[in-house]
Each structure stands twice: as C-alpha cells, then as structure tokens.
Amino acid sequence: MSARLFHRLVYDQGQARMPPLQNPDIDIECDVAVIGAGTAGLAAERSARRAGARTLLIDDCFAGTTCASVGCMPSKLLIAAAKTAHSIGLSTQFGIRLGNVTIDGKAVMERVRALRDAFVASALESINGLPEEAKLKGWATFISGDSFAVNGQTIHAKSVVIATGSRPSIPKMFDGMKNILTNETVFEIDELPPSLAVVGAGPLGLELAQAFSRLGVDVTVFDQGDTVSALKDDNVATSLRTLLEREFAIHLNVNINASQSGETIDISWSGASAGRKRFTHVLVAAGRLPNLGGLGLANTGLELDDHGTPLFDRQTMQCGKSSIFIAGDCDAELPVLHEASAEGAIAGNNAARFPDVRPSNRSTPLAITFTDPPSASIGEPAGENTIVGMSDFSDQGRAKVEARNAGLIRIYADNEGRLTGATIAAPEGEHFAHLIAWAVEDHLTAMQLLEKPFYHPTYEEGLRSALKQICEQTRLPFGQDRDAGSSPGV
Incomplete structure (x- = not known):
C-alpha cells in the first residue's frame, strides 16, 4: 500500500x-x-x-x-500456585494431615503460560x-x-x-552470564529452578521470591537499600520483613558481586551482612x-x-x-x-x-504488593505533623481463626482526623488498601469511618484500633455503641 x-x-x-x-x-x-x-x-x-x-x-x-504478558497476570498465576502449596503445608495446624504432596514444576509453569x-x-x-x-x-x-x-x-x-x-534494569556484572532471568524471561522457564538469587527487594522481587520459595525453590533476596517492598514506614517495613524471613533469607544494605561457575552463579555480598552462596539462577528485579x-x-x-x-x-x-x-x-x-x-x-x-490542554484530578496514590501478607502504600506518607493510628494483627480475632494473625497497619491523618494515607502489611491488605484509599479520596475522618458498620468477626474490624487512636489524638468522640465485638477474643 x-x-x-x-x-x-x-x-x-x-x-x-x-x-x-x-x-x-x-x-x-x-x-x-x-x-x-x-x-x-x-x-x-x-x-x-x-x-x-x-x-x-x-x-x-x-x-x-x-501487565498481561510479563507483569501482573503471570506473576499472580505463579503466586496462586504457591499459595495453594503453602496452604497444604499449613494444614496440620487445623488437624488435617495429608499424604505426600509433590510439586510438579513443569505443570506449574505450563499453567502459568x-x-x-x-x-x-x-x-x-x-x-x-x-x-x-x-x-x-x-x-x-x-x-x-x-x-x-x-x-x-x-x-x-x-x-x-x-x-x-x-x-528491566540489569547490572553489568551479569552480562554474558547464563541463567540470568528478569520478569520478561522468568515465566518462560520449563521447570522450577533448584535455587534462586533475587536481586531487588522491591514489589516484583518479593512477590516472585515468596512464590518460588513456597514452590520449593531455595531463595535468597539481596538489595542495596534498607527497606522492603518500597515501603516508607519503617515500622511496617520491619514487620513485613520479619514475616517474609520466616520463609526465605533477605539481605538488605548489601553490595553484591557475581561470577559464573560452570552452570551456576556465585553471589558474594558485603555490608550489613556478608557471605557467599551458589545459585542455579538469578532473577534480576532491580527496577525498570x-x-x-x-x-x-x-x-x-x-x-x-x-x-x-x-x-x-x-x-x-x-x-x-x-x-x-x-x-x-x-x-x-x-x-x-x-x-x-x-x-x-x-x-x-x-x-x-491541544492546545486546549486541561488539568485532571489524579486519584489517591495506591500501590499494592501481593506478598503474603500483602503490603500497600496509600496516599501521602507520614510527615512531621501527621497523626498516626496503628492496628497490630497479632491478636486480631478473624486472623487468629485462620492462623494468619501477624502484620501491621498504620493509618495517617491530619490534625482534624481526616485520613491522608496509610501503610499496610497485614492479611487481606489489598482489600484494606482499597477501603482506605476510598476514604482518603472522599476526605473522610477517622470518626466518620468508625460510624460505618463493622461486621463481626471480620478482618475489617482490625481497622478500628487504628481509627480510635486517631480520634483520641484529635479529641474527636466516637460512638461507644459500636464497640461490641471489638475484643479480639470475642
């Protein structure tokens, strides 16, 4: 033509x-x-x-x-398989004993693709x-x-x-090496790797690290930075790191060096910790x-x-x-x-x-990492004059029922109790993140949220502690008639 x-x-x-x-x-x-x-x-x-x-x-x-080809969807497919495997491993806590369970890595990756x-x-x-x-x-x-x-x-x-x-941003040290993966190639592997070094403790690195770990891969995460999942709240970041380290090693504040050793890759690191370990594969998740x-x-x-x-x-x-x-x-x-x-x-x-260009209102910032527990950042980070309310999920009723009682939510508000943001690392965190984002978008106060119905027993009840703390700090009253069922043991 x-x-x-x-x-x-x-x-x-x-x-x-x-x-x-x-x-x-x-x-x-x-x-x-x-x-x-x-x-x-x-x-x-x-x-x-x-x-x-x-x-x-x-x-x-x-x-x-x-999203569809190398991002959101294939990673969630891998996470879904990992979640199923992990749930089976936890079944004995509920008095359920299963026979030998094997993970067919080839079948896992075939379904993902x-x-x-x-x-x-x-x-x-x-x-x-x-x-x-x-x-x-x-x-x-x-x-x-x-x-x-x-x-x-x-x-x-x-x-x-x-x-x-x-x-993907790939450090030069990996040039020419075998078995170097990124999010654009990791879903093409035929089998689950025996061992995996993950370079980058951001959202993508942690999601895939936990997924592969739960599918039986020996995983270690490295990052030059001092936080996980790009979280800016140190309290929540520490909570999430502690929970994830129950499943795989995380080394923050370290510099790494890599060298090819036959079909494997030697990673040495120094900084806040030091060591050396051999891996069959490296997943580079050091940003884009x-x-x-x-x-x-x-x-x-x-x-x-x-x-x-x-x-x-x-x-x-x-x-x-x-x-x-x-x-x-x-x-x-x-x-x-x-x-x-x-x-x-x-x-x-x-x-x-153009040239009649018009500004548009942008929605409340919302970022979610689909680890378990999920983490999320909503709205603006806490500042010097921010009021903070905190909910600790280690004793939350519904979370205890499901053996998921761990994690932290910190909600931020201005001096009038109006929500401005939050940082989350708690079970069902992706759903909390949406609720809080909507509240921030609508300029709701902590008191207004407490006046909404909270069904018992639900994870959503876990927000009440943080919201009450904000009300107490702003001296805003909240209805005592809605306190029924707030005790974690009820």
Missing part, C-alpha cells in the same frame, strides 16, 4: 475528509500519534479517538501489554479491533517536535503521546528503566531530566508547553497498571484537544 493511499484510508472512515498532504516530504498525517501499544498507549488512543481525533497507533511488535497467553490474547483484541490502516508496526524516531520516521516513512502529527513502557532509547528525543527540543526522561506535568501529562505528551511506565513515576491507564486517558484527551 502506498503511503498516500494509507493517508486516504486513515482519514476517510466515515468522517470529514482530511485535506490533501501539504508537504511532499511527509508520507502520513494524523491528529494524534500514539507511540506504544501497551496499557497507557491503548488508553491514550481510545481517549483521543473518543475526543474526535484521527489517531495512529505505532508499536514495534504489538505483543500485548506488560497457558493462562498468561489467554490474558495476552484478550489484550490483543483491543488492538485487533482497530482498522489495519490506523496502526503501524515499527519503531518511531523523532525528526522534530511534530514529525518522526517509521520504517522509512515520515509521519506528521498535530500531537504525539509517548507510551513506550519500560524495560524508561524505554526511551532510539526515540531521538534530542530532536524534539523537550527539556529532559538527568536520566533522559522528558519533564512533564502530571495533571495534564504534557511535556513542557509542547504538543508532546507522555504516559505510563516510560515517565518513570508510578509504574502500576491503573496509573498507566489513567495517564493514558489524560494524555490522549489532551493531545486531541
């Missing part, structure tokens, strides 16, 4: 015909070009199209979203639903702020959304880098930060005052799916409206 026929097909889809190409050096013109077909890119394209823009979606492979592929297929339906002429396979390189090249063709767009995602290489951002005139990422306004997703917008993991801000989707929608809408 010629470039000019492509141009005509893109813009004759039941709408007013686009004016003829004005510049003979330009092959394709569109209103909004979206570079990247992941979660943020798809959201941006939809949003721009709904706003009336003629869109062009560009991607180098159209392989599906990070089979269902992962189904999630990817579902994600690809959104892309396949677009007209062929409204998507272009290839890598885009900016020529200027409003034009770029793809496969030798020159594209001019009134506005552009960059949504190219991110890639914005996938901006090769875009030619230097040709756009955009102001870049020290890492080469465009500076942008998170309320509009606009890069400076330009017609370029950015969304998703490539902006290196909040690498989680719901934020990528929200950013894509904001960027796409504003790209379609």
